[in-house]
Amino acid sequence: MAEQEKLRIDKYLWSIRLFKTRSMATEACKAGKVKLNGQNIKASAIVKPGDVYQVSKGIEKKIIEVVELLHTRVESKIAVTKYKDLTPEEETHAFKSAFHGSVLTRDRGTGRPTKRDRREIDDLTENRFEED
Secondary structure, three states: OOOOOOOEHHHHHHHOOOOOOHHHHHHHHHOOOEEEOOEEOOOOOEOOOOOEEEEEEOOEEEEEEEOOOOOOOOOHHHHHHHEEEOOOHHHHHHHHHHHHOOOOOOOOOOOOOOHHHHHHHHHHHHHHHOOO
8 A cells, every 4th residue: 555655746747637647747847847836856756745846847837746646547537636736826827828819910912921021020039929
């Protein structure tokens, strides 16, 4: 029974559906995108109820507290009950608003963008996401 109580962080993040695959959760740990008390942790770190983790996924940053251990991947309704999302509301809304920005379009019939046009488009898209 004591062996059943041990759970790796990569498996936990996968089972609560923060990552699509367990290998993606492992890679996030290796890349330093999962932290416990501000310290990078390995994928083999043991999860305990009450631990607070900071998880970065792309531009999304989440702070979660472990409520209960979950050894297998289950449906999302159950998985959500196994952790508390402590992410501040400002960060949650900022992430959602990044997808509601204006869409870049070109006039129909203008053909492919030139090299100069492409650089201008790239500059616009880079500036949109560097506001963090």
